[in-house]
Amino acid sequence: MTIKRFTVAQHERALVWKNKTFAGVLEPGKHWLIAPMSDIVVQVYDLTAPEFEHARVDFLVTEARDTMEKYFDIVELTESEVGLVYKNGKLTGVLTPGKRQLYWKGPIEVKVEKIDISSDLEVPERVAKLLARAKQPLLAQATDAVSTVEVPDTSVALLIVDGKFVKLLDPGLHVFWKFQRTVKIELVDRRVQTMEVSGQDILTKDKVSLRVNLTALWQIEDVVQARSGLQNFVEYIYKELQFALREAVGSRTLDELLSAKGDLDREIQASARGKIEQHGIELASVGIKDVILPGEMKEILNRVVEAEKVAQANLIKRREETAATRSLLNTARLMDENPTLLRLKELETLEKVTEKVDKLTVFGGLDGVLKDVVRIQVPAN
Known part of the structure; x- marks a missing residue:
C-alpha cells in the first residue's frame, strides 16, 4: 500500500478514480490517498474555465448524479431547445439543441x-x-448558430426556410436560428431601376437596317408575386422589352419611325406593360434613346435634308422678293396719286446724292436747286 498526498488549490477541484471507478470529488485542501498508486487516478480542473469536459460525462451524470449536482450546474437541452450561456451576466456562448x-x-x-x-x-x-455583431470567442459559435440579414430601408427581404417562402422582412436587422433548418434570405430593391436594351439590329418595314437603343424605368410593386411567377424577373423584363421593340420597329417604315418617335415609345410601353405588370412589376416609362443608321443611309438622308433646306431657302427668298415688289408697287401708286409725295422722294434722293458730292456749283439760287437740278414732270389733268 502507498500513501500519497494531493493538494487541491482554492480555484481547483479534482475527480478521483480508484480501480477505474469514480470515487468522488476533492475540494480545496490537502488530501491523503491510501491505495496502490497504479489504481488511483486524480484529475485536477481549474474552475476559472467552468466548462466541464470529460469522456465519461454521460456515465457520471447517470451513475453519480447527486455528486454531480453538488459540484456542477447540469444543463440538458432537448432537440428543440437552444441554450444561451451567460458568464457573470455576459453572453459568452450558444449551446446547440440536444446538448x-x-x-x-x-x-x-x-x-x-x-x-x-x-x-x-x-x-x-x-x-x-x-449575436449578429459578436466578437471572438462568441463569434465562432454565433456564426454556426444564426443567419443574419440587415435589410436597408430601400429594400425588402424574403425569408425562405427549407425551400418555402415564410414571410417578408421589413427594413432593419433580422437574426434567425439555423439549427435543424435551411434559412435563405433574398433581398429585393424597391427603388426605380433603369434597364438598357442596347445594340438591337432591326429591319424596318421598308427593309432598312437600324440599330436601336432603348431605355426603360421599372419598379417592383409586389415582391411575392414577382418571385413566385418569375425565376429571373430582370431577364424577363429585358426579353419583353426586346420583343416589343422589334415588333414596333418592324411594323413601320423608316419615315414613319423618324417622324413619330413618341408614338413608337408609347406602343412599346403598352405592348410590354401588360405582360410585365401581371407579375407585380410596374413599367414606369419607355423611351427610344438612339436610332443608328448605316453609313450609306446616313448620306442619303443628309442629301434629302439638304435638298429640303435648299427648297425652303428658295421659297423664303421668293416670298421676300414678292413682298419687296409689292411694296414698290404700292409706293409707286402713292406717288402717282400725290405729286408732292413724289417731289419729297426726289428731294430725299437728291440729299443722298449730294452727300457723296465733294463740290456743287449752283446757278440761280435756291430756285435753281429746286427747279433746275431736279425737274419734275407733273402729268396734265
Missing part, C-alpha cells in the same frame, strides 16, 4: 437560458444584436 453541458460551481456564475426554437425561428430582439 448536455456541465459547468463547475465556483467563482464564475454561469446561467443558461433555454429557448424553444420549434415554433419561433427568429432570435429574440434582446440578444439578436449581440
